[in-house]
Amino acid sequence: MSGAVRVLVADDQNLFRESLALLINSGEDLTVVAEATTGEDAFAQTVAQRPDVVLMDIRMPGGDGIEATRRISAEPGLAGTRVLVLSMFELDEYVYSALRAGASGFLLKDARPAELLDAVRRTHAGDSLFAPSILTRLVEHYLDRPTPGPPCTA
Template identity: 50%
Template sequence: MTAPIRVLVCDDQVLVRTGLVTIIDAQPDLDVVGECGDGKTAVTLAGRLEPDVVVMDVRMPVLDGIEATRLLAGADVAQPVKVLVVTTFNLDEYVYQALRAGASGFLLKDAPPSQLLDGIRTVASGAALLAPEVTRQLVGRYATRIRPAASAPNDLPLTPRELEVLRLVADGLSNREIATALVLSQETVKTFVSRMLGKLGLRDRVQAVVFAYRNGLVT
């Protein structure tokens, strides 16, 4: 049997946190290994408990969720932890900051429990939890802030097909949409995405989107 996904829940509102813990712990494939009410404690507990996923609120005392995410999942972290940001604030700026900090996904607290549970599983699997339309909206608004004024690099370690897949991922297409566009099977697209991420040293599709825009691969 596969070991349950280890989850750490961080939210400063006790009732909300208790509700999240109850929903998550009721699943046979998920195991809440700890809970806390501020970002600083989340960082400490994550180092001790080694969760697979941290469910992180944004606005909290001592250390907010964005900075805690940066300490847990940022580019400079030797062993990054996957972070799913869950907040009541549907602000593009929070989404942008969370993803730049290293979060693998972003959900609103009014999402149905099934979406939260699927989100945890998705993030734990190494995929990013952003619907294609959300990716398109986010990148469209912040592309000028992500992308430097530079030409596309010529020395990327990608095949022409992998580069094509990267550009389509950055455009917000799902694997199904990429498969249709390139007349490939979804399984083949998954293989290309996996190879592309591995060659570029990227953790997930969110990082691929940011990488593509930073390097001028899409406009």
């Protein structure tokens, strides 16, 4: 597994987190290096293990996933670590907060297993991934913004 993508799974629900770990470890090119149950633990485990990708839940006790993402993104020693948010909630507030915090993408927990594995791989490769419904709203939000006027030449 020397070339495997190293993944940290952060989710407070034991069954879901351990199921994600089993799924990720089923990929020959993926390996789970740590699991976390709180936002604080996700940050600490990320510092200790330096995973390539953190699969981050938003709503967790002990510091939520948004704050953990913000801390990971701000830590200079973790510049190579990318965060992929995985949530049940597709609220715009969560999506925008996750992006502002430095998340590379946002998937919903109803994603199919193959989609999740692909998202981890693509996040590691530098792509930004979003659930289709979220991507549609992001594009609509961008298109609804006023068009900037001509550049100021003063």
